[in-house]
Amino acid sequence: MPFKKISGKNNKHQVILFALSTCGWCRMTKELFNSNGIEYEFIDVDLTSGPEREEIIKRVRQLNPRGSFPTIQIDDQVVVGYDEERIRELLEI
Amino acid sequence: MTEEFPPEVVKLYEQLKKEAEEAGYNLNPDRNFTLGLVAALLTNEKRYGYRACPCRLALGDKEKDIDIICPCYYRDADLEEFGACYCALYVSDDWIAGRIRKGSIPERRPAQFFISGYAEPAPVTNTGEMTKLSLPVWRCKVCGYLCARPEPPGKCPICKAGKERFERFI
Ligand code: SF4
Numbered sequence: 001m002p003f004k005k006i007s008g009k010n011n012k013h014q015v016i017l018f019a020l021s022t023c024g025w026c027r028m029t030k031e032l033f034n035s036n037g038i039e040y041e042f043i044d045v046d047l048t049s050g051p052e053r054e055e056i057i058k059r060v061r062q063l064n065p066r067g068s069f070p071t072i073q074i075d076d077q078v079v080v081g082y083d084e085e086r087i088r089e090l091l092e093i
Numbered sequence: 094m095t096e097e098f099p100p101e102v103v104k105l106y107e108q109l110k111k112e113a114e115e116a117g118y119n120l121n122p123d124r125n126f127t128l129g130l131v132a133a134l135l136t137n138e139k140r141y142g143y144r145a146c147p148c149r150l151a152l153g154d155k156e157k158d159i160d161i162i163c164p165c166y167y168r169d170a171d172l173e174e175f176g177a178c179y180c181a182l183y184v185s186d187d188w189i190a191g192r193i194r195k196g197s198i199p200e201r202r203p204a205q206f207f208i209s210g211y212a213e214p215a216p217v218t219n220t221g222e223m224t225k226l227s228l229p230v231w232r233c234k235v236c237g238y239l240c241a242r243p244e245p246p247g248k249c250p251i252c253k254a255g256k257e258r259f260e261r262f263i
Contacts, residue, residue: 020136022133022147024126024180025197046150065208068200069148081197 002048008039013091015040016073020058021047025082026070032084033049045069098128106131116236116251119195121177121184130182134151134163148180149202157210160202164252167201175199232262 019026133147176188245259
C-alpha cells in the first residue's frame, strides 16, 4: 500500500495516519507531527481508488468503525479526530 | 505561518464569508485554516463536479454525496451542539469567543452513508388538512428554510443550497 513515510528525530512510537488530503484536521495532525519531529507513515485516502481504496477503508474501519478521518494509530492505540491532548499524551510530547 | 492562496480561493472565501454573515453564520476566523478548507472545496469541485465536504470521503456520485455537499445537512445541528461544523469551516459566536473547546467533533452523518452513500428518506405522506393547502411547502434540507410555492427555489435564499437539496415538506 502506498503509505508515505516521513522521517523524524522522534521515532519512539509507531505512528500511522489515515488522512484526507483536503481535510483541515488531517492537516493539523500532520503539522503537529512535523513540528515535533515525529516519524510517521500516512496515506491520503481520497487520492486512492479502486481495490486499493477498498482495502484501506477496511483497515480504517477496523480501527474506527465510523470510518472517519483522521484516524491515527499510535502503537496499539487509536485516536479518532484531531484530539491534540490525547495525541500529545500518547506521543509523550 | 501564512500561506499564499491563489486568487480564486481568496475570491470564494470572500463570497462564502459574505453569504455566511448575511445569513447569520460565521466562517472560522482562523483565516489560514479557513482558506485551506475553501481551497479544498475548489479541489473537490474540480474532482467531482460539486463541493463535497473536505473532511469526509466522497464517493464521487452526486446523489450519494448529496448530504455532504457544503453546506452539509449536518452543519446546523453540529453548530448547535458543538459550536462548529464537522470541518470547522462554520463556527458559532461561542466558539469564536473561546467558550467552546476547539478540536474535532464527533461525526453525525450516519455510519452506513460512509459505505453506500446517502439514502433518500421516505417522502412525507399527505394526511388530513395538509391537503387543503393551495401550494406545496418545500423545505431546504440544509438550513430548514420553508416556502410555499409550486416548485422549490433554484437556490435557497438563506444558505444558497441548490434546488435539488429541497424536499417536499407538506
Ligand atoms: S458545512 Fe462544514 S462539515 Fe458540512 S460540508 Fe461544509 S465544511 Fe464540511
